Amino acid sequence: MSAPSVPAGAPAPVAVVTGASGWLGQNFVRTLAAQGRERVRCLVAAPDEAPPLELVSPTIETVTGDVRDPATVDRLFDGVGPEAAVFHAAAVIHPRRSVRELFDVNVGGTQLVLDRARRGGAARFVHVSSNSPFGVNPGPDDVFTEESPYNPYMGYGRSKQEAEQLVKLAHDRGDLGTVTVRAPWFYGPYQPPRQSRFFSAIRKGRFPLVGDGTQRRSMVYTGNLVQGLLRAEVADKAPGNAYWVADAEPYELREILATVRRALAAEGLGVSGPERVPLPRAAARAAELADALLQGRGRYSQALHVLGELNHTIACDITRAREELGYEPTVGLEEGMQASIRWCLEHGERL
């Protein structure tokens, strides 16, 4: 990675990471440890998530518990000392029980971590957000910028919008230097099981291509996103702002599917079935409607939610992250997908 040219300070010796055992968290915590930070204090949700992180480096300390619980977040910050960098990645994307969970964790958890970070005198608070507060682009050629207005996509979008607003408020009233990093769809190592199903469906020619597949999606390789978070920690211009952090350009959906098939083949996995399983847009619209109806009654179906979103262009422009954070994505789709697939194979996943 070339040295970024934007004005920036030094990274904090101590980092606090929530959501440390998640998809992004696993990648991020390993990078922090490899950088030689003095201490990396991690919040994980369940006891069996702690040992794999503790194994990575003696500088990694774990706290197990619920990000909504004041006593847990107190323990997370206990003895951290001032001037730490706080990275808040804990969130629920696909709730297990009810839509309410999205708000409890994504808003309630953010408020608590913000509060403890402020009281602990944190040097910076980097908040991981999403494209969902902005909904979908009006047309396939549109992209979101930092000026795009909020237009939240269902319960998750509303919860992440409310969280972003709390983060911004904390900066604006002088509590804390906060930065929001908005990441679209990720890919990369340490992926959850749902992503293995994504690969396996594409491999078997069962993943639906909604419409003609020219709708575009921004995606972000986890390694690129990790770089974005680290830049947000140090860049002088960052506090008070939000940035889109994604791969260099958005991809057409048909290109994503074709690239994944090529990457699977390159890793020695034979692909079968048709490259395209066309699904009429009406079917995706029906799924979207069903998802909205269900969420209106407090319930959630991951399959309907994902299918409903596939119909749309969700693309962003990373110009401001490049200019103000010195962010420069180094990994592209094919290389990143190959790395993901390799990780799956090395970890015994069956695709």
Next chain:
Amino acid sequence: MGTLDTEILVIGSGAGGGITAARLADAGRRVTVVEEGPWVDADAHEPFSLGEMVTKYRHHGASLALGNPNIAYAEGRCVGGSTEVNSGLYHRLPDSLAADWEARYAIDGFTPEELGRYADRVERDLGVSTLPGAPPPSSAMLERGATKLGWRNVEFARVFRYDAAGRGTKQTMSRTMLPRALGAGATIVADCRVQRLLRQGDRVVGVRARRRHPGGAVERLVIRADHVFVCAGAVETPALLQRSGIRRNAGNGLKMHPTVKIAARFPHPIDHGDVPMHRVTEFAPSLTIGGSASRRGHIAMALADTGLPFDDALADWQNISVYYAAIRSDGSGRVLAIPGLASPVVTYKLTDGDLSRLARGIVHLGELLLAAGATELHPSILGGPVVRRADELGAWWDALTRSRANVMTVHLTSTVRMGEDRHRTGADSFGRVWDHRNLRVNDASLLPDAPGVNPQAAIMAIAARNCDQFLAS
């Protein structure tokens, strides 16, 4: 059957009606105020007592907005309306909200500067001040807990005047604006409920009402008026419009500040005569924390919310005070007048985000009270749990569900919203009901949204502004 004639009829005598009556009477107009509730001497009942609840509240204080969960609400029903029974807390409409409402609903001239000018006058007329001495223990607990946690808190001003000895008197409408209106020649008719407006084309020519005389005799009354101001509050105002055949944007879009409570037990006595004037604004505007009326009856009701045995705590009621967390809500409700029923049906739908915000509010409130030294917290959640240590607070997240939350409110607004966007408003920028030349609304119904703070200051400033516009037109 009697008849009355007046130039200006003001229906309702609370924050909106009281200001309206005084300003129009001061300007030399002939004003009649009708009030459904009784005229009760402001000194007749101890503030926040049971006697006050029975005489001055609608439904004796037990009104209900239907939904999942139902939400209990309270509003005044007496000469002076809710200003007679509230805590007197006074907070100007935040500038950012005024600007937001002006843009969103196209409200003419609704600028922070203009509202500020009206607020200045209201404050001069009524008397608005902070406490001259140290706060009572119930309020000091909020300050202490917030200070320990590093949370912003502030002593709110109240509509109070203090004598040389530091004794405060709440400046209710029956003590201020209504006597002023009487002095300027207005008439006030108490125990008189308006049943419907009499409309002729685009004009209202009068109203039909029922007046209850001392001793119980009921007189049917027609009141003829050149101009009618409906100031009956966010529930009764749209209900009256609907009963009179005016339904467009009247009664939908009800907003409120849903509220949850904790009865907190301290290892020392707490005062019970006043309502805490401190507010914790750390989490504003989405949620605010404060103290509630905490007479023995309120404490018993709050303790009973868990449905768990509370004899031991009630025996110690001198050491207990009730606190609340109130949220700004994404949900909304409606008011629907039903033929044959005196009271409209009120519904309110809390969103999942609202429920979550209430849970967040009660957890933060619990943190604050423990930091202030409370030893036992009884939440308004059926089944509790009662909490004694900080590491038990997290359990409230999952305990506060739609079926177990006890939610209440004292602030209802937004049922006849104002502004030039006719699709979303029931009245123009100055409260004139659409398509009617001489019918105006001038109360909490006009606020396009719940303001996140006690609404009476906003209601009064807006009412005063609308009166000036009426007088100039």
